[in-house]
Amino acid sequence: MRIPLLAGLLTAALVAAAPFGVSAQLAADPVKIDLVAVLSGPQATLGQQVRDGFLLGVAARGGKLGGRTVDIAIIDDESKPDVAVNKVRAALGQTPPAFVVGPVFSNILGAIIKPVLESGAVMISPNAGPSTFAGASCAPNFYVTSYQNDQVHAVMGKVATDRGYKRVYLLAPNYQAGKDAMAGFKRFFKGEVVGEVYVPLTQMDFQADLARIAEAKPDAVFAFMPGGLGIALVKQYRQAGLETIPFLSTFTVDESVLPALGDVAVGLNSAANWAPNMDNAANKKFVTDFEAKYGYVPGTYAAQAYDTAALIDAALTATGGSTADPAKLRTALEQAKFQSVRGNFQFGKNHYPVQDFWLTKVVKRPDGKFQTETVQRVFEADTDPYAAACEMH
Amino acid sequence: MTLLVIQALNGVQLGLLLFLIAAGLTLVFGVMDFINLAHGVQYMLGAYLAVAAASVTGSFFLGVILAVLVAGGVGLVLEWAVFRHLYGRDHLDQVLATFGIILFLNEAVRVIWGSAPLQLAMPAVLSGSFPIMPGLHYPIYRVALIVVGLLVAAGLAAVIQGTRTGMRIRAGASNPLMIASLGVDIGRLFRQVFGVGAMLAGFAGALAAPLLSVEPGMGDNLLILAFVVIVIGGIGSIRGAFVAAILVGLVDTLGRGLVTDAAGLLLHGTAAARVGPALASMLIYLVMAAVLAVRPAGLFPAVPA
Numbered sequence: 001m002r003i004p005l006l007a008g009l010l011t012a013a014l015v016a017a018a019p020f021g022v023s024a025q026l027a028a029d030p031v032k033i034d035l036v037a038v039l040s041g042p043q044a045t046l047g048q049q050v051r052d053g054f055l056l057g058v059a060a061r062g063g064k065l066g067g068r069t070v071d072i073a074i075i076d077d078e079s080k081p082d083v084a085v086n087k088v089r090a091a092l093g094q095t096p097p098a099f100v101v102g103p104v105f106s107n108i109l110g111a112i113i114k115p116v117l118e119s120g121a122v123m124i125s126p127n128a129g130p131s132t133f134a135g136a137s138c139a140p141n142f143y144v145t146s147y148q149n150d151q152v153h154a155v156m157g158k159v160a161t162d163r164g165y166k167r168v169y170l171l172a173p174n175y176q177a178g179k180d181a182m183a184g185f186k187r188f189f190k191g192e193v194v195g196e197v198y199v200p201l202t203q204m205d206f207q208a209d210l211a212r213i214a215e216a217k218p219d220a221v222f223a224f225m226p227g228g229l230g231i232a233l234v235k236q237y238r239q240a241g242l243e244t245i246p247f248l249s250t251f252t253v254d255e256s257v258l259p260a261l262g263d264v265a266v267g268l269n270s271a272a273n274w275a276p277n278m279d280n281a282a283n284k285k286f287v288t289d290f291e292a293k294y295g296y297v298p299g300t301y302a303a304q305a306y307d308t309a310a311l312i313d314a315a316l317t318a319t320g321g322s323t324a325d326p327a328k329l330r331t332a333l334e335q336a337k338f339q340s341v342r343g344n345f346q347f348g349k350n351h352y353p354v355q356d357f358w359l360t361k362v363v364k365r366p367d368g369k370f371q372t373e374t375v376q377r378v379f380e381a382d383t384d385p386y387a388a389a390c391e392m393h
Numbered sequence: 394m395t396l397l398v399i400q401a402l403n404g405v406q407l408g409l410l411l412f413l414i415a416a417g418l419t420l421v422f423g424v425m426d427f428i429n430l431a432h433g434v435q436y437m438l439g440a441y442l443a444v445a446a447a448s449v450t451g452s453f454f455l456g457v458i459l460a461v462l463v464a465g466g467v468g469l470v471l472e473w474a475v476f477r478h479l480y481g482r483d484h485l486d487q488v489l490a491t492f493g494i495i496l497f498l499n500e501a502v503r504v505i506w507g508s509a510p511l512q513l514a515m516p517a518v519l520s521g522s523f524p525i526m527p528g529l530h531y532p533i534y535r536v537a538l539i540v541v542g543l544l545v546a547a548g549l550a551a552v553i554q555g556t557r558t559g560m561r562i563r564a565g566a567s568n569p570l571m572i573a574s575l576g577v578d579i580g581r582l583f584r585q586v587f588g589v590g591a592m593l594a595g596f597a598g599a600l601a602a603p604l605l606s607v608e609p610g611m612g613d614n615l616l617i618l619a620f621v622v623i624v625i626g627g628i629g630s631i632r633g634a635f636v637a638a639i640l641v642g643l644v645d646t647l648g649r650g651l652v653t654d655a656a657g658l659l660l661h662g663t664a665a666a667r668v669g670p671a672l673a674s675m676l677i678y679l680v681m682a683a684v685l686a687v688r689p690a691g692l693f694p695a696v697p698a
């Protein structure tokens with residue numbers, strides 16, 4: 001640790017001597033970034049989006065961030081916390097990275113955040129936004145470019161209330177994120193919960209649950225069913241002729257599963273901080289480039305990772321490419337100005353974004369592919385409920 | 394009352410799907426004394442092959458037929474390349490080797506088809522539905538699934554009870570050494586059993602594809618359920634697999650609702666929301682424990698205890 005610090009001080013001195021652009025020495029020395037994402041197992045689609053989005057963000061800047069070349073190591077966390085922590089520790093021990101970008105899931109984040117922050121690296125989560133590090137345990141070197149998990153579900157609770165639904169049936173997998181999702185929904189839903197069902201994560205057939213929903217005759221259903229669970233649920237919901245009951249959901253019909261759902265998902269609502277149709281120059285370039293390069297429609301996972309690359313770029317540009325002074329780098333990250341695919345981007349005091357949230361809807365595009373599109377803004381410049389408890393030192 | 398009948402129907406349908414998977418597993422385990430953990434990935438392979446074949450031929454039915462044939466072929470290749478070397482070995486070796494096959498095939502599927510889930514559209518003929526209670530339709534496809542499941546069960550029963558090969562299979566399940574010494578080509582018998590088992594698993598995968606998400610690892614959870622079924626039913630017994638599959642399907646479907654309701658009556662709010670799902674997912678294992686306590690070899694053991 002000593003030697004890089006010394007080298008860092010030297011380079012910082014050099015930067016100070018050359019305030020315009022990046023010094024020749026820094027330009028030749030790549031910034032080390034570790035990208036942690038799940039790239040195997042059933043969740044790999046999401047990790048792939050994060051990886052592709054981040055790499056595209058780097059490629060869009062000619063392979064450089066803030067004028068410096070980058071050395072990106074990609075680590076597959078295999079969706080297993082123990083594996084993730086071992087691999088990340090090993091990577092930290094070799095060439096300590098300046099930035100760790102990742103992971104996709106909150107449970108992995110919980111496992112790796114301690115060793116990463118202890119190494120002195122800056123950690124930026126392009127997707128996982130647990131409440132754990134948004135409040136009293138917020139950390140100066142930890143940033144989230146996605147959202148705080150509760151916010152997305154709260155959008156749907158608000159929508160259900162605004163639409164006047166009195167009786168809503170809730171459906172989620174039986175694990176922590178499922179329970180958090182339902183709690184998030186209930187914070188803004190003022191009506192009655194007529195059923196709250198937690199199914200096993202391994203469930204594949206929802207037929208029994210659909211019969212119970214039909215029997216309960218709710219005004220609407222709210223579901224949080226990520227991945228394959230959601231595919232099975234949505235298909236079977238349509239097959240059971242339940243369309244007359246409005247289907248609200250989060251992380252159930254997004255770009256990661258739309259190719260597998262196809263027409264049955266068209267018209268279904270979701271909630272998000274971004275959608276591919278957002279009308280701004282940065283987003284148009286992102287979606288066009290992404291589809292041209294990877295051949296599939298990006299989801300929020302990819303968009304947030306792309307923004308993460310833009311964030312690092314903006315911060316390094318402000319520091320003249322240097323990562324040596326933690327205080328300067330922190331200021332640069334906190335105040336980074338860049339063209340986000342969401343329009344504007346701004347951190348709150350807990351380093352989670354303060355942003356708009358949208359009701360979205362699945363549409364079939366003229367080219368036959370499927371994507372979500374914004375319907376209406378539900379929350380404007382929304383700060384998560386935990387931020388108030390954060391006192392950043 | 395209507396709800397109960399519908400849930401029973403759902404339970405039977407889930408049970409028949411489980412039966413298709415468990416039938417092959419129980420034969421391979423019973424006749425060959427071989428623990429094949431790779432049975433679940435063979436189910437996954439069936440689903441992927443059906444998606445691929447249906448998109449090439451443009452027909453769901455042709456797709457399923459091709460998928461079943463290729464799945465059987467892959468099963469035979471695996472038998473030739475890996476499994477036959479393990480027949481004499483102990484169960485731990487078999488578990489390790491077939492677990493390796495799980496990793497290999499899950500990864501192979503990802504390399505070939507990518508990690509994003511795929512879909513298989515229902516055939517137009519079967520994609521309708523009919524009202525079964527106010528607000529709920531029952532898909533015709535699921536009715537077809539029940540019919541096909543029953544036909545396969547009847548066919549297997551006829552083969553096992555009524556043909557010479559069936560007699561050998563039953564004999565093999567109760568005493569393989571004896572039938573080998575009586576001059577039956579046991580290697581050939583094993584290959585037949587294995588091929589049929591792989592085809593049944595592939596068939597189940599292909600049929601489930603329009604209802605579920607076709608993705609890498611989709612067979613891993615089902616494998617555990619299939620083992621529960623064959624243990625309850627008695628290893629090596631097709632009849633046992635059938636009865637146990639229906640039982641597990643019914644217990645899972647009806648029990649989940651009942652347990653959640655009961656938890657809601659006895660406990661309040663969050664406690665009920667915690668206890669209900671936890672108990673519900675334990676239910677089939679409790680049934681297994683109860684059955685084994687009374688009949689340690691399962692309901693219909695191939696080798697009378």
